[in-house]
Amino acid sequence: MTTAAQESPSVALMRLVNGYQVSQAIHVAAVLGIADHLIGGARRIEDLAQATATDSGALYRLLRALAAVDIFREEEDRVFALTPMAQCLGSDMNDPVGPWAAFIGRPYVRRAWDELLYSVQTGDSAFSHVHGTGVWAYRAQHPEEGALFDKAMTAISRQVCDAVVAAYDFAGVSRVVDVGGGEGALLAGILNANPALSGVLFELEQVAARATDRVAAMGLAARVEVVSGSFFEQVPAGDIHVLKGILHDWDDRAAADILRNCREAIAANGRLLVIERPIAPPNQGAEAKFSDLNMLVSPGGQERTQEQFAGLFGAAGFRLARLIATGTRMTIIEGEPIPP
Ligand SMILES: C[S@@+](CC[C@H](N)C(=O)[O-])C[C@H]1O[C@@H](n2cnc3c(N)ncnc32)[C@H](O)[C@@H]1O
Numbered sequence: 001m002t003t004a005a006q007e008s009p010s011v012a013l014m015r016l017v018n019g020y021q022v023s024q025a026i027h028v029a030a031v032l033g034i035a036d037h038l039i040g041g042a043r044r045i046e047d048l049a050q051a052t053a054t055d056s057g058a059l060y061r062l063l064r065a066l067a068a069v070d071i072f073r074e075e076e077d078r079v080f081a082l083t084p085m086a087q088c089l090g091s092d093m094n095d096p097v098g099p100w101a102a103f104i105g106r107p108y109v110r111r112a113w114d115e116l117l118y119s120v121q122t123g124d125s126a127f128s129h130v131h132g133t134g135v136w137a138y139r140a141q142h143p144e145e146g147a148l149f150d151k152a153m154t155a156i157s158r159q160v161c162d163a164v165v166a167a168y169d170f171a172g173v174s175r176v177v178d179v180g181g182g183e184g185a186l187l188a189g190i191l192n193a194n195p196a197l198s199g200v201l202f203e204l205e206q207v208a209a210r211a212t213d214r215v216a217a218m219g220l221a222a223r224v225e226v227v228s229g230s231f232f233e234q235v236p237a238g239d240i241h242v243l244k245g246i247l248h249d250w251d252d253r254a255a256a257d258i259l260r261n262c263r264e265a266i267a268a269n270g271r272l273l274v275i276e277r278p279i280a281p282p283n284q285g286a287e288a289k290f291s292d293l294n295m296l297v298s299p300g301g302q303e304r305t306q307e308q309f310a311g312l313f314g315a316a317g318f319r320l321a322r323l324i325a326t327g328t329r330m331t332i333i334e335g336e337p338i339p340p
Contacts, residue, residue, distance in 0.1 A: 025066055027105025030098045034063070035082060035089035042081035095159040103152035108145060112297050125300030135299045140206055150210060153182040157244065160328040161189035164275060167326040170194045177202055177238035179231055179262060180246040183214040184224065191223055199224045200236045231258045239267040244275035249299040252312060259316030263337055272318055272335035279305045287329050309333050
């Protein structure tokens with residue numbers, strides 16, 4: 001295989017231009033659960049096609065293309081095996097990518113990205129333009145899409161959870177509120193590492209209903225109170241408020257409203273932990289900068305620089321105390337309440 005370093009600029013550009021094809025091919029492999037079918041060992045394409053109810057010729061073309069970019073390995077006689085990247089699509093991984101791949105290629109998500117030009121021309125969410133409603137209302141109206149989104153969030157939270165929990169000292173804390181905490185993956189990680197803590201999982205009604213089952217399945221029903229509501233109205237009281245992947249969904253005005261409600265609810269000596277991907281200096285940090293485009297296109301939010309976080313915190317009665325690197329794509333941005 002030619003490495004990226006050996007490519008001419010035009011070949012490298014062509015590879016990036018066609019990158020959506022790779023993304024969508026991974027999406028289909030994830031939806032079909034190909035990696036799980038290969039956990040027991042390499043299999044012939046006919047077996048895989050039968051197990052996934054697909055056309056063996058077309059499935060072969062999908063998998064040989066993915067094998068050419070190191071996702072699956074093609075052996076002799078149309079036999080396919082896992083590679084390290086393919087393993088990450090498996091459902092038994094600690095840090096799974098499959099649920100994200102299954103979500104990000106959904107037609108309703110792609111339709112918004114098809115209208116990126118609209119977002120760039122107007123500065124507005126293409127998702128709202130295309131679907132006539134925002135992402136959260138859409139997922140409430142389509143619970144099957146909401147459930148897939150929650151699973152994707154859980155998967156990407158699990159990728160960073162241990163590192164985030166290890167990076168912060170929760171000593172002296174008694175009640176953690178995970179604001180918009182999804183299915184509770186991060187809160188579970190915090191509580192498992194800190195047995196004296198109790199937690200509140202605060203979510204929209206439908207997500208809270210699904211999260212209640214997940215919390216029970218994780219054996220945390222006695223330590224986690226699941227509360228449903230909107231963070232634009234009120235946030236439960238606690239001494240640490242965690243917001244992971246929340247502020248980036250919203251513009252500055254809405255984000256400041258959420259933080260003001262946290263400020264109302266937080267203990268005088270409490271701490272705010274915003275967990276996001278700060279925007280890096282020019283020419284670096286592609287992951288956060290493409291996530292920022294995703295925020296523009298879908299919920300209509302944005303990723304932010306450290307200075308932008310400091311401004312947002314100040315507008316809501318918090319002082320940005322420090323940034324804590326976690327060794328992952330996520331940074332903990334700690335805020336402390338400014339006394340009235
Ligand atoms: C990007 S997800 C992040 C989920 C979780 N914190 C994580 O990192 O895995 C944003 C979450 O905010 C929740 N949310 C959206 N609007 C909300 C509102 N008005 N009140 C409470 N939660 C809300 C969504 O249901 C969703 O779970």
